[in-house]
Amino acid sequence: MTGTQAPTAAEKRFEQAVRPEKPFNWFRLIVTAGVVGGFLIGALSVDANWPRLTEMPGELWNMAVLMFGELDLADVPDAAESMWESVAIAWLGTMIAAVLSFPLAFLAAQNISGRVSVGVTRQLLNVPRAIPEIIFAVALIPIFGLGPLAGTIAIGLSSTGTIGKLSAEIIEGSQRGPIEAADASGATTLQRIRWAVLPQVMPEIIAFWLYRFEINIRASAVLGVVGAGGIGTMLQQNIEFREWGTAGMALIVVVLVTIVIDTVSGMIRRRIIRGPKTKTSSARDTRTDAMF
């Protein structure tokens, strides 16, 4: 090969190069077709009053103006009292769920209980997890009457599933070493749970109770819509009867109280998981931090 032929060689190399064909992405086609098709079929077939959608922005604006333009501070005491009832429902409901779920969590943990117990308890915990609080509430109202008691029990029952399942997972995540040490010192099953498992898992379980309390506040704020106590009743009735100023004040109280409780509870949770401050920085369990 001589120098003058070099450009030709380079050209040849490009000509001879085998370029891979661009693969056809079936997966992308299927996903796109599914998303677009699903949306169109759904939107066309659903019995929704689509034309009214055009009115929505104007209506929302009007509502916002009415709600936040006619705020009256005289509504604050009522709104605060109703919100306190929602907080009370959420708190007591979480307490009930904590008490009910605690023994169940050990029965559902694979490193503590036998296979049958784990299987049965898991299924038992799955049911309340899948049913929304409102459905519990409407079923409890004929039994306990309108008011906060029905709401409290509804929150308690439906949270038992989630708290129980998560507590069981926390228990399963505990270190095996201390359990082996307890066994090697001749401990019974109960003693093993009390001294090798509880100290490991209690902070995380309590932190999750608090986290669930935060979520339950959101739930209890709307339970009043079906008459199960709390600020939901005030919201629903004032929106229904177009008392926009009062509804707006109730909405503001809900949002503010939710944010404040989230913040305080979040700080307490982090402190519980981290443990007391110490001189030497100790290894932390990052798994639980990621969880919340």
Added chain:
Amino acid sequence: MSQVEHDDAGPPAASTAPGAQRPKRPRPSPFLVGGFAGLLAMTIATGADWEFGIGFSLIEVWDGFTRSNSPMRGLAEIDLGSLLGSRARDGFLETVQMAVISTIAGALVALPLALFNSKLGAPNRVAYALVKLFNNIIRSIPDLLWALLFVAAVGIGALPGILALFFFSIGVVTKLTSDTIDGIDHGPVEAARASGASHLQVLRVAVVPQVLPAYTSFSMYCFELNLRASAVLGFVGAGGIGAVIDFYRGQGQWDRVWGVVVGFLIVVIVVERISMALRRRLL
């Protein structure tokens, strides 16, 4: 163990040697005492029968559950046949339609919002702060409250339900996705910037591909949430299977209420299983 502190390597003294003083038992930490007191105070304040408590009583709970009552009688005579009726069928169909439409629309809006809701993806601080504020407000309003507002705005039916779930989806998918964006690999972002890409181009080629699997997974998770939520929207007039449950409840036909609830449970659990299997593959 990360500690580097070495023990004294000298020979151990005889066991009777006067060693370190025994420490005094420390007082329990103020956090523990305060936490326990707070827990007790909160429980008493909320549960006691006074002006600001709800008057919780175990006896009342026991009486309620042991007394004959229509919901529990209905549970005993559960009517699964109600699932086959046209009312339940239409209700389930509407629930699925509502969940599909609102999840897809909400997730599409959520992707750009999620980009702007992260420090890495936001073009400037003002956009970041605005999106963050918008998203925080959306998320602090429960789904049923959204439905209540939209029923007031556009009347009863499936439309307010779809709108409520739409906003709810925006909140959920935006929050989860933007949390993921904060944790992605900055290498490709740097590389794209170094090649002179604009901010939007950087987002498109370096950020979106990295979060796409997680984003898809969160959208599917949101579909599960929407399906579950759609069971309650009907109680405020926003359509779906909840309207059917509310109808039978109004009639006092608890056997049918429970039949529909069981059907709903099956749908939710089946969808959850499928979605979880798909999502596990995705990540």
Added chain:
Amino acid sequence: MIRFDQATVTYRGGVTALDHVDVEIPDGEFVVIVGLSGAGKSTLIRAVNGLVPLTSGTVNVGDRDVGQLTKRQLRALRADVGMIFQHFNLVDRTTVLNNVLMGRLNRVPSWRSMLGWWGGDEVELAMQSLEVVEIVDKAYIRAANLSGGQQQRVGIARALAQQPSVLLADEPVASLDPPTSHSVMRYLQKVNRELGITTLVNLHFLDLAREYADRIIGLRGGRVMFDGPGSAADEKVFEKIYGRSLTADDVLEAEASL
């Protein structure tokens, strides 16, 4: 006296961890068991307190046949046999004292241990155990805040709180650095000499084994390859136990100089 008689352990999956082992350990002896990982050291030690049941053969601790005990009797045996672990196995989140009190679980009524109502005697005993390993000043500190060597000393104290007649130590220094390793070994030796507790220690490092053992038992593939005084175990013996020539990894001090 601990006596293994044709002791055999076969795990599910067909791995034989102990293969017809016959060993007699008189009271008060300090025995070091050496061998590669997988040679059956851990299994041998765990057979003594029944954490691993034998597939065939017998283990006797004193006059008790470990395989024939009821659950309650087995717990009583375990209370009489202290154990120390490679990863210390402390509950990180609770105090050193609570960890040591775990050693008393078998000796207090169940309902009292549930509530954590330890008697003054129990606490006194736990404190004394901590004094033996000279770490009593940390009694009310959370275990997570101790160094590795300190945690292992708490592990020894927990075993001592059981007032055991036998002490088992499963690779007690494998997670520690060389100076700390010697410190822990000296505490084990002190406990053995001053309290007369029969001590079985699994070790990987042959120089540590030679330095502290009254007697060395070498295992390979679940069989006893060597059984004799520490002074008799020279490099040839170790090469026979390990089935290969020795490397720097087999001695503690070489590692330290790396």
